[in-house]
Amino acid sequence: MKAIIFCFSGTGNTKKIAKLWADEFEREGVETTLFDVTGDMQELPDPNDFDKVGFAYPIHAFNAPHIMLDLAKKLVKAKDKKEYFILKSSGEPLKLNNISSYKFSHILRRKGYALSSEYHYVMPYNMIFRHTADFATKMWSAASRLAPIEAREYLGGKIHKLAYIPFGNVIAFIMRIEHPAMRVNGRIFKIDENKCVKCGKCVKACPMQNIKLENGKFTFGGDCLMCARCSFNCPTDAFNIALLNGWRVNGKYDLNYAGEPEKNAHKRYCRRSYAKYFENAQKKIESYREKDEK
Numbered sequence: 001m002k003a004i005i006f007c008f009s010g011t012g013n014t015k016k017i018a019k020l021w022a023d024e025f026e027r028e029g030v031e032t033t034l035f036d037v038t039g040d041m042q043e044l045p046d047p048n049d050f051d052k053v054g055f056a057y058p059i060h061a062f063n064a065p066h067i068m069l070d071l072a073k074k075l076v077k078a079k080d081k082k083e084y085f086i087l088k089s090s091g092e093p094l095k096l097n098n099i100s101s102y103k104f105s106h107i108l109r110r111k112g113y114a115l116s117s118e119y120h121y122v123m124p125y126n127m128i129f130r131h132t133a134d135f136a137t138k139m140w141s142a143a144s145r146l147a148p149i150e151a152r153e154y155l156g157g158k159i160h161k162l163a164y165i166p167f168g169n170v171i172a173f174i175m176r177i178e179h180p181a182m183r184v185n186g187r188i189f190k191i192d193e194n195k196c197v198k199c200g201k202c203v204k205a206c207p208m209q210n211i212k213l214e215n216g217k218f219t220f221g222g223d224c225l226m227c228a229r230c231s232f233n234c235p236t237d238a239f240n241i242a243l244l245n246g247w248r249v250n251g252k253y254d255l256n257y258a259g260e261p262e263k264n265a266h267k268r269y270c271r272r273s274y275a276k277y278f279e280n281a282q283k284k285i286e287s288y289r290e291k292d293e294k
């Protein structure tokens, strides 16, 4: 059996989840390709050549990033109502995030694909504010234990749907203003010349090749999808992401933090939804542990 997961990940969270799924598929004897989605879509694999097909992406403004919509438009048509699954990651567990696949799956449906299952993992924010290291570790602990269970569950034929949100299509449509807005915003990024060490990391990392550094000068094109990869990974925090700069998060998270809990300025933020998410995750992990022990 062969599987493919088309994965777009700005700062690595979604890729970590997709990799856990791919590793679990392999353990179950499914040869799995983890395909990195970039702006260059010249040679896309044909999903019809695979038995299992998945798509993984981070949620951006309650939607799939526009690179995923472009991918859906560019894929070849499905033969025989090809089924696929979706894996998504986001910083908060709000149910409203469920609407993030509506447009994506609508495009695929028109090409003959059928959404079979969807999974949502909460991972640390790469935008808005920085989660504390202990909270980020808690998120990763839940996601990294859930993902292999859910990958097996999926291979076993279980259908997993996320709750339907009434008027979700309308809300997602309004929120997709983010796509053109980020293209414009990406043109006005700035670099703090006092901090930048001209390492070129941001240039190389951009999935849209939107950043140019020539003769020591930066220029930015109109293809930004606000994935935050450039600013998040800048070693000197020299990146200014224009209108969203107040929400910038810089630097990788320690996902295996074992120290004292850090002071958390956002501890009330979405408190109930996080509590519910962790509670459900724990229940599922324990129920599978019991099944495995039997």
Ligand SMILES: Cc1cc2nc3c(=O)[nH]c(=O)nc-3n(C[C@H](O)[C@H](O)[C@H](O)COP(=O)(O)O)c2cc1C
Pocket: 008, 009, 010, 011, 012, 013, 014, 015, 057, 058, 059, 060, 061, 062, 063, 089, 090, 091, 092, 093, 094, 097, 123, 124, 125, 126, 127, 226, 227, 228
């Ligand atoms: C432009 C942008 C918009 C985002 N919008 C949302 C959102 O609507 N809901 C949410 O929970 N997280 C949102 N996030 C946070 C990311 O979805 C989250 O950190 C995700 O795990 C990042 O995955 P990645 O590392 O694979 O890019 C947003 C992040 C960015 C950069």
Ligand code: SF4
Pocket: 191, 195, 196, 197, 198, 199, 200, 201, 202, 203, 233, 234, 235, 236, 237, 238, 239
């Ligand atoms: S990653 Fe940061 S330090 Fe390196 S070239 Fe880009 S802005 Fe400058």
Ligand code: SF4
Pocket: 186, 205, 206, 207, 208, 209, 210, 211, 223, 224, 225, 226, 227, 228, 229, 230, 231
């Ligand atoms: S410019 Fe930065 S935020 Fe925009 S697509 Fe490139 S890496 Fe992502």
